[in-house]
Amino acid sequence: MLEADLRTDDVVQPFQLDPFALRGRLVRLGPTVDRILAQHDYPEPVATLLGEAITLAVLLAGALKYEGVFTFQTKSDGPVRLLVADVKTDGAVRGYAQYDAKRLGEITPGERSGDESPSVPDLLGTGYIAFTVDQGDDTERYQGIVSITGATLAECAQHYFRQSEQFQAGLKLAVGRTDDGTWRAGGLMLQRVPPEGGRQRIADDVEDAWRRVMVLMSSTTSAELVAPDLPPRRLLWRLFHDEGVRVYDTHPVEARCRCSRERVAGILRAFPPDEIDEMKEEPVTTVTCEFCNTRYEFTADDLAALGQN
Numbered sequence: 376m377l378e379a380d381l382r383t384d385d386v387v388q389p390f391q392l393d394p395f396a397l398r399g400r401l402v403r404l405g406p407t408v409d410r411i412l413a414q415h416d417y418p419e420p421v422a423t424l425l426g427e428a429i430t431l432a433v434l435l436a437g438a439l440k441y442e443g444v445f446t447f448q449t450k451s452d453g454p455v456r457l458l459v460a461d462v463k464t465d466g467a468v469r470g471y472a473q474y475d476a477k478r479l480g481e482i483t484p485g486e487r488s489g490d491e492s493p494s495v496p497d498l499l500g501t502g503y504i505a506f507t508v509d510q511g512d513d514t515e516r517y518q519g520i521v522s523i524t525g526a527t528l529a530e531c532a533q534h535y536f537r538q539s540e541q542f543q544a545g546l547k548l549a550v551g552r553t554d555d556g557t558w559r560a561g562g563l564m565l566q567r568v569p570p571e572g573g574r575q576r577i578a579d580d581v582e583d584a585w586r587r588v589m590v591l592m593s594s595t596t597s598a599e600l601v602a603p604d605l606p607p608r609r610l611l612w613r614l615f616h617d618e619g620v621r622v623y624d625t626h627p628v629e630a631r632c633r634c635s636r637e638r639v640a641g642i643l644r645a646f647p648p649d650e651i652d653e654m655k656e657e658p659v660t661t662v663t664c665e666f667c668n669t670r671y672e673f674t675a676d677d678l679a680a681l682g683q684n
């Protein structure tokens with residue numbers, strides 16, 4: 376088990392703890408999270424919070440059974456008014472944040488040790504979190520919405536599971552930087568499905584096992600979750616070797632935006648004609664992708680040509 380796959384970065388590592396079939400995933404992000412955060416010049420707390428949101432989205436997208444896109448989004452009245460992270464089942468990840476620099480500067484952050492997550496009440500304030508699963512045109516879009524409740528994003532997600540899902544989950548998220556400033560992130564999630572009726576004896580055993588693994592899980596440090604030299608399988612073994620940990624094939628992830636000039640043109644084509652006419656008066660209209668900061672430029676001629684398609 377240990378030596379077969381020692382890829383350390385940009386992977387989702389599913390696992391199971393026998394004998395009670397507690398399922399989990401360990402996510403480790405290296406270049407993926409560094410690239411997304413480096414595309415923007417976010418202040419440290421915003422970048423850290425977005426890094427956590429991206430890690431959370433990758434953890435949760437690992438549960439998708441069909442091709443599709445999983446989106447995690449917050450909308451709130453705090454200095455960080457928007458966080459978006461989305462993950463395609465093929466492993467493409469992207470994300471961005473919107474924030475108010477002035478209000479961000481006004482909060483006096485408490486001393487944050489390397490093991491603590493950014494404060495959700497300080498940064499996000501009051502608002503909601505939306506979890507969306509979009510599995511293509513032929514299927515219905517699923518969206519779960521919950522109010523932002525919790526001190527950290529991990530706590531907010533757990534609140535959501537308690538409210539709206541049929542399972543209990545334990546969750547840990549970590550974002551950090553190496554000495555040269557490179558961003559790294561890691562996350563660990565364990566879930567259990569409540570037992571069916573009439574199986575009380577097993578349920579008690581599962582309850583014990585669940586409590587035990589939650590204690591083990593909370594013993595993981597942020598440093599371990601983001602460590603470049605600690606392959607996910609080794610970390611799982613270190614934590615859960617007494618719990619019969621079994622690993623499955625990993626899924627790779629990478630930072631990849633889905634924007635293109637064609638897509639931007641499609642959006643412009645849907646604009647009212649008078650707005651397009653206004654744009655034509657400028658020498659160049661620039662549309663910037665909020666996810667990856669790519670700039671698409673349209674001259675008046677380009678805009679005129681849109682209408683002819």
Ligand SMILES: [Zn+2]
Nearest residue numbers: 632634664667
């Ligand atoms: Zn883009």
